[in-house]
Amino acid sequence: MDGKIYIAYGKDAKEMTLSLLERANIKDRIPKGARIALKPNLVVAKPAAEGATTHTGILEALIEYLYQHGHRQIAIMESAWVGERTERAFDLCGYNKLSEKYGVPLYDLKKDRTIDIDTPIGKMSVARRVTEVDYLINLPVLKGHCQTRMTCALKNLKGCLPDREKRRFHGLGLHRPIAALAAALKPALTIVDSICGDLNFEEGGTPIQTNRILLGEDMVQLDAYGCHLMGIDVHAVEYIPLAEKYGAGKMEFREGDIIQINRPGLTEEYTRASGLVRRLIRNVQQRDACSPCFGNLVHALYRLEQEGTSFTGPIAIGQGWQGKAFNGIGIGRCCDGAAKQLAGCPPSAEDIKRALLAGK
Ligand code: SF4
Known part of the structure; x- marks a missing residue:
């Protein structure tokens, strides 16, 4: 994909995601027989329309696309934030129904065994299951955040941690560990839900309808472009330049890197x-x-x-x-x-x- 970001506009998350996967020809980039993990953002138990969590239509499209191209080893993995039960989020956000419909298992990473991995700032404890997949697909929501200004691809990986490690991240000031974790896990593909991400809080409540989905392979580039879309200085979000420094990707995007596969549509009033x-x-x-x-x-x-x-x-x-x-x-x-x-x-x-x- 050579540092390209694909964007689809519309109101149907499933249709938009399928168009993006086809356009970027993702099937040719997934190893045969790969164990595939889908990592959405279910930080809290709130429907996607509230602006905090990943729309299930994106996962529906991915699962159908992966099945169609012969991939059967697919799982959905997540760990909600400290104080929320992941199972409650799976239920309320429609993931239990999704799992039943497609026969794809859901894993609550809070309950997983952990493993210590090497990162650019030392060892970190992560859910073991995440380290056992061959193709990790990151499915963040582009939205505001009260401490880090914005959250998207890089920060979504915090949901691969046990709660005690999430707490330690806050003690370390968030930015360095977020960047280091991203550099260590480096998902193969990221699809950003920017349908109605929240204006200012990761837990939602003020969704802003933008009706778009982005697809790319470089999380750092996607986060930098997300800042551009939201009017945030990328250097004010410390973890993004740090992630580049740690080797998680590159912040740069040029006009030619942004491929809009269709035109925007009218807004909700x-x-x-x-x-x-x-x-x-x-x-x-x-x-x-x-x-x-x-x-x-x-x-x-x-x-x-x-x-x-x-x-x-x-x-x-x-x-x-x-x-x-x-x-x-x-x-x-x-x-x-x-x-x-x-x-x-x-x-x-x-x-x-x-x-x-x-x-x-
Ligand atoms: S309102 Fe006009 S300028 Fe804005 S996205 Fe639609 S067509 Fe483009």
């Missing part, structure tokens, strides 16, 4: 948006905006506020603005009649932030 989101979008005039475009704008406005600044002028976004005059800043290529325009389809939150700061 933000009628059910939380008070925080309603406040952030108070100056936004939305007319038929696509979800990734609108979601990226919400992220940009939130990051600006977090950084102690804001943009108070009028903002236009959406396909309904095509060819129409607007006396303010227009976000995306559709707003071609705006007094100031940020092109892109969809523009990232990082680019939106920069444009809003320049337009102040």
